[in-house]
Amino acid sequence: MLLLLAVPLATIFAFSFWSQDFLSIDRTLTLKNYREAFTDPIYRVFLLRSLWISGVVTVVTVVLAFPIAYFVSFHVPPERKALWIFLITIPFWTSYLLRAFLWKVILGFNGVLNSGLLGLGIIDEPLTFILYNTNAVVITLAHAFAPFTILPIYVALEKIDRSLLEASQDLGEGTARTFFRVTLPLAMPGVVAATLIVFIPTIGDYVTPRLVGGPDGLMIANMIQTQFLKLNNAPMGAALSVLAMGAVTLISLIFLFANRRFLK
Amino acid sequence: MNWLRVYAIVYLVFLYLPVLLLPVFSFNDATVIAFPLQGFTTQWFKELAGISALHGALKNSLFIGIVSATLSTILGICAARASTRYRFPFKAPIMGAIMLPLVLPEIIVAVSLLVVLMQLGFSLTSWTVIMGHTLICTPFAIAILSSSFQGLDQSLEEAAVDLGETRWGAFSKIILPLVTPGIVASFLIAFTISMDEFIIAFFLTGADPTLPVYIWSQLRFPKRLPSVMALGTLLIVASLVLLSVAEYFRRRGIRRTGAKDSGGFL
Numbered sequence: 001m002l003l004l005l006a007v008p009l010a011t012i013f014a015f016s017f018w019s020q021d022f023l024s025i026d027r028t029l030t031l032k033n034y035r036e037a038f039t040d041p042i043y044r045v046f047l048l049r050s051l052w053i054s055g056v057v058t059v060v061t062v063v064l065a066f067p068i069a070y071f072v073s074f075h076v077p078p079e080r081k082a083l084w085i086f087l088i089t090i091p092f093w094t095s096y097l098l099r100a101f102l103w104k105v106i107l108g109f110n111g112v113l114n115s116g117l118l119g120l121g122i123i124d125e126p127l128t129f130i131l132y133n134t135n136a137v138v139i140t141l142a143h144a145f146a147p148f149t150i151l152p153i154y155v156a157l158e159k160i161d162r163s164l165l166e167a168s169q170d171l172g173e174g175t176a177r178t179f180f181r182v183t184l185p186l187a188m189p190g191v192v193a194a195t196l197i198v199f200i201p202t203i204g205d206y207v208t209p210r211l212v213g214g215p216d217g218l219m220i221a222n223m224i225q226t227q228f229l230k231l232n233n234a235p236m237g238a239a240l241s242v243l244a245m246g247a248v249t250l251i252s253l254i255f256l257f258a259n260r261r262f263l264k
Numbered sequence: 265m266n267w268l269r270v271y272a273i274v275y276l277v278f279l280y281l282p283v284l285l286l287p288v289f290s291f292n293d294a295t296v297i298a299f300p301l302q303g304f305t306t307q308w309f310k311e312l313a314g315i316s317a318l319h320g321a322l323k324n325s326l327f328i329g330i331v332s333a334t335l336s337t338i339l340g341i342c343a344a345r346a347s348t349r350y351r352f353p354f355k356a357p358i359m360g361a362i363m364l365p366l367v368l369p370e371i372i373v374a375v376s377l378l379v380v381l382m383q384l385g386f387s388l389t390s391w392t393v394i395m396g397h398t399l400i401c402t403p404f405a406i407a408i409l410s411s412s413f414q415g416l417d418q419s420l421e422e423a424a425v426d427l428g429e430t431r432w433g434a435f436s437k438i439i440l441p442l443v444t445p446g447i448v449a450s451f452l453i454a455f456t457i458s459m460d461e462f463i464i465a466f467f468l469t470g471a472d473p474t475l476p477v478y479i480w481s482q483l484r485f486p487k488r489l490p491s492v493m494a495l496g497t498l499l500i501v502a503s504l505v506l507l508s509v510a511e512y513f514r515r516r517g518i519r520r521t522g523a524k525d526s527g528g529f530l
Binding site for chain 1: 268269271272275276278279280281282283285286289367368369370371372375376378379380382383456460462463466467476479480483492496499500503504507511
């Protein structure tokens with residue numbers, strides 16, 4: 001099992017230092033792919049855009065998910081909690097491909113949202129800022145990763161000893177200050193886990209940008225796919241994969257380091 | 265905290281919006297997917313019955329799903345038992361590496377497997393997809409099975425051995441029946457993941473597409489969309505049935521070992 005994962009990862013790393021010589025692979029070590037990846041603006045644009053979109057998706061998803069986790073943990077009676085968690089996870093088990101496609105149907109020019117709003121007379125002409133751009137990618141991914149963020153935050157909130165909150169209120173802190181000085185710091189391990197669980201896989205997402213992103217919403221995974229399957233330049237694709245992984249790892253480590261005081 | 269409850273309900277609507285639209289439009293009598301609705305029809309479902317490429321893709325997906333789910337559950341049993349029952353050197357890094365595919369972007373898993381297969385000169389078949397799916401399903405299997413193995417009282421097994429059972433006898437007569445619900449749940453979850461997975465199948469599939477790859481190829485043709493919606497509705501009903509069965513078995517397993525229910529699968 002380890003081999004099944006380690007060998008491919010090592011190979012992709014090796015590949016990134018080779019080069020494509022028309023139809024065969026030239027195995028002399030070279031940094032050509034990396035030089036190209038850094039100098040050719042198209043690769044830089046794709047990589048930076050992927051990081052930016054993933055960052056925005058992560059912030060949006062976590063910020064939207066936190067109140068839900070808080071609600072289920074603090075305001076739902078214990079016997080109904082499992083039901084709520086089950087309700088939240090159900091949509092996640094339906095085909096991801098179809099969910100991404102349905103957002104395209106919902107957000108489109110003649111789509112469900114526009115035709116619905118037009119029919120109700122709320123808007124006069126279709127909204128165009130919601131499909132084939134980064135907004136659409138953010139909405140779709142925020143939807144797809146919702147359960148992944150709610151669950152870790154919920155678990156962290158559940159672990160908080162409720163008597164600490166009472167103690168804080170007894171000592172004269174208000175509700176808001178109790179939340180920011182006791183609840184939030186104690187929930188941070190869950191927030192950090194949720195952030196990483198969203199950020200890392202979204203970088204490599206292929207389906208959503210392809211379906212709803214339009215030309216300006218494509219991400220690095222689409223470029224990797226093009227390099228491998230269309231341009232037949234596996235080493236360049238491998239170099240881009242390594243760069244994407246490296247960037248994700250670096251940012252995740254910086255993020256973990258910045259939050260280290262919450263994670264003891 | 266009324267506004268929190270309102271927010272929670274709005275959020276649930278957002279979560280369910282796409283899923284609820286699927287059945288609505290699969291019964292809608294129009295080729296364009298938009299409001300207002302045109303009337304009720306079951307023609308899209310009937311159309312599905314006549315597409316032989318779809319049936320091939322479905323069979324292929326079922327085969328891949330069953331084999332990958334079986335393999336990842338067996339691997340999961342070994343790993344979960346090893347990690348909960350025994351101590352061995354480098355345990356934490358090894359378990360970490362096995363769980364890695366959970367957080368690795370799927371496209372990376374897909375392209376790296378593709379590169380290795382190309383280098384080794386393998387041709388792409390259903391078995392290459394099975395390999396990729398087993399790789400990503402195993403961490404889920406381990407997560408589910410670990411919790412069933414963790415809930416076990418170790419003295420049960422020791423008692424069986426003291427009473428004259430062999431190690432294997434104790435495992436098959438005492439441990440296996442107790443973790444069977446976990447095994448069933450793990451199999452069903454792995455099967456569902458494999459049936460839904462697109463990217464790895466897209467890269468590693470040979471001449472026979474899986475169901476998601478087939479759906480992907482149909483999304484380009486606007487005329488096919490209503491029948492894709494109908495297909496999606498059937499798939500969602502199927503996954504809901506599978507999930508409810510999995511959840512039922514998971515709860516039964518927890519009751520059997522006497523542990524407290526701690527919520528969902530993850």
